[in-house]
Structure formats: C-alpha cells, structure tokens
Amino acid sequence: MCRWLAYSGTPMLLDTILYKPAHSLIDQSLHSKLGVETTNGDGFGVGWYTEDDNSTPALLRDVGPAWNNRNLREIADHVRSPLFFAHIRASTGTAVQQSNCHPFRHGRxxxxxxxxxxxxxxxxxxxxxxxxxxxFADIEGTTDSEVMFYLALTFGLDQDPPAAVARMAGVVERAGREHGVEFPLQMTLAVTDGERVWAFRYSTQGASRSLFYSSRVDALRRLHPDMAFLQEVSDETRLVVSEPLGDLPGAWNEVPESTYGLVQPGADSLHPFAPVPA
Structure with missing residues (x-):
C-alpha cells in the first residue's frame, strides 16, 4: 500500500514536515510501522499551494524512492507552503510510472x-x-486511485466533496458485487481545494488502513510548553497522516473507522461516512 500526509496551517518549509520529524514520511518510505509493506519505494509525489495563489497546486512526482531523491531534498529546503500533500507509493500491481504517482491534480x-x-x-x-x-481524457495513468478521483469529480466534488466521495464508494462497491468481489474497497484518502482538506477512512470490510490527525496546537502547547515548534505555528495548524510522525505524548489521534474529517479555517470536525448505494 502507501503512506501519505496532508499539512494545513502556518506556511512551512516542506523540509520541516517531510524530513525533520523522528518518524518522518521519508523515514516511513524505508521503515513504515503500520503499513502493509515496510518499504514504500515505488515512487512519490508532493503537491503544494503557494501563499499568494491557491488556484492551482504545483506537483513534483517521480518513480524513484523518496529517500534518495535529490530534487525532493532540494525543493524541501526552499519551498514554503500553507497547504501541501505528500505521498510515498507501494504499488498494488499497476505500473511504476510517473503518471501513477500521487497526488493527482485536476484544476485546483x-x-x-x-x-x-x-x-x-x-x-x-x-x-x-x-x-x-x-x-475522461484527463486520466493519465492506470491506477484505481486515479479512477476513484475522476469518479468523485464526476459526482460533484466541486459542490459537495463528502457526497461525491460517498457516491464514488457506492459505485465501486456495486461494481465489486457484480463481479463477485467480497470486499471491493479499501481507502484512506485525502482531497483538497486549496483551502479545506477532507480526509476519509473507510473499507467495505470495516478494517481500514491506519489514519491519524494531530491534536489542537493550543492543547499541545499546554502539554509541551518548551517545544519551540509549537510556538511558531498557528492554532489552526493541523496534520493528517497515515501513521504518526513521532511519539510526542498527546499529539496524535486515530481517525475512527467509517469517518471523514474536515480541516478548514475555524473549527475542524469529524463526521460519519458511508457509501451512497448506487
């Protein structure tokens, strides 16, 4: 499978999140603790919005492993963003090629x-x-993930992301049943429009891959008043991750099964999630 993170908050150098934590995403590319595979080396991607223009995100994707990519190391020291996605891939059978690396982008x-x-x-x-x-013509790769994205776009991602993802999940499960697949869908996924982030944890079997979100910064400051990093970021700074980036007490919370979360300016929230039957 794969590992990913979504960051939203105070504009931050990518390096601060991707490389510096004790169990950073780069470390997870070699030493994942909660993934199906320990090593995630079938490509990577980073997508980010700039501080003054969130209309279209920039993408860097490559087929090599993240742990020794010099271009990623270079931009991480120089790119600062208030909202970015990062993903390390372990292929489930589709080709290791750039068009199959996440994140995927369409418009904003x-x-x-x-x-x-x-x-x-x-x-x-x-x-x-x-x-x-x-x-359809904008689909570049061969992965199930990209098809899921374009189904969600088809079903109204622009208007109502949770409803669009629910409809997507519903048609995947219907197609699975029609082909005799007992548990068609396994997903922890994130989607963003550059201002808000929606993160979903769901599987047909009810045994989804791991997903965590960071605690409120103001609560963490009270627990760890000596941590300089917590003094530098806003109260609205939030991370959503496949697995925790470290062992800081009180920092990480598991996203419940069949749930989606919304990270946005103001109050974040968690909601039940279920596919809409097709």
Missing amino acids: WMFMHNGGISGFHLMRRDLCLLVDPAL
Whole structure:
C-alpha cells in the first residue's frame, strides 16, 4: 500500500514536515510501522499551494524512492507552503510510472489515496465508463486511485466533496458485487481545494488502513510548553497522516473507522461516512 500526509496551517518549509520529524514520511518510505509493506519505494509525489495563489497546486512526482531523491531534498529546503500533500507509493500491481504517482491534480483540486479496489482489473472498464466524458481524457495513468478521483469529480466534488466521495464508494462497491468481489474497497484518502482538506477512512470490510490527525496546537502547547515548534505555528495548524510522525505524548489521534474529517479555517470536525448505494 502507501503512506501519505496532508499539512494545513502556518506556511512551512516542506523540509520541516517531510524530513525533520523522528518518524518522518521519508523515514516511513524505508521503515513504515503500520503499513502493509515496510518499504514504500515505488515512487512519490508532493503537491503544494503557494501563499499568494491557491488556484492551482504545483506537483513534483517521480518513480524513484523518496529517500534518495535529490530534487525532493532540494525543493524541501526552499519551498514554503500553507497547504501541501505528500505521498510515498507501494504499488498494488499497476505500473511504476510517473503518471501513477500521487497526488493527482485536476484544476485546483488534489487527491491522494492509500488502499485499493480489490479486483480492479475485473471492473476497470465498468468504472471508467461512469467517468464524465468531458473528464475522461484527463486520466493519465492506470491506477484505481486515479479512477476513484475522476469518479468523485464526476459526482460533484466541486459542490459537495463528502457526497461525491460517498457516491464514488457506492459505485465501486456495486461494481465489486457484480463481479463477485467480497470486499471491493479499501481507502484512506485525502482531497483538497486549496483551502479545506477532507480526509476519509473507510473499507467495505470495516478494517481500514491506519489514519491519524494531530491534536489542537493550543492543547499541545499546554502539554509541551518548551517545544519551540509549537510556538511558531498557528492554532489552526493541523496534520493528517497515515501513521504518526513521532511519539510526542498527546499529539496524535486515530481517525475512527467509517469517518471523514474536515480541516478548514475555524473549527475542524469529524463526521460519519458511508457509501451512497448506487
């Protein structure tokens, strides 16, 4: 499977989040503790918005492992962003190629995913035929994740992200049943429009991959008043991660099963999630 993180808050050098934590995403690319595979070396990607323009995110994606990529190391020391996604890939069977690396982008939207559609090769045609023809030509790769993204776009991601993802999950499960797949969908995914981040944890089996969110910064300051990093970031700074970046007491909370969270200016929130039957 894969590992990913989403950061939203005080503009921060990518290096601060990607490399410096004790169990950073770069460390996880070699030493994942909670993933299906220990090593995630089948490509990586980083997508970020700039402070003065969040209309279209920039992307850096490559097929090599993240732990020794000099271009990633270079930009991480120089790019500062208030909202970015980062993803390290372990392929579930599709080709190791740049167009299959996350995050995926369409207009101002970014999407990344850990998990998979079981039996995707059986239902790929059925699912692709449900993508809006106006969007279909923009699909570049061969992954189930990208098809999930374009299905969500088809079902109204622009208007109501949770409803669009619920409809996407519903058609994947319907297609799975039609092809005799018992547990078609496994997903922890994140999507953003550059201002808000939605993160989902769901699987047909009810045994989803790990997902965590960081505690409120004001609460962490009270627990750890001597930590300089906590004095430098705003109260609204938040991380959502496949697995914790360190062992700081009180810093990490597991996203409950069948739940999605919204990170936004103001109060963040958690909500129940269920597919909309197709």
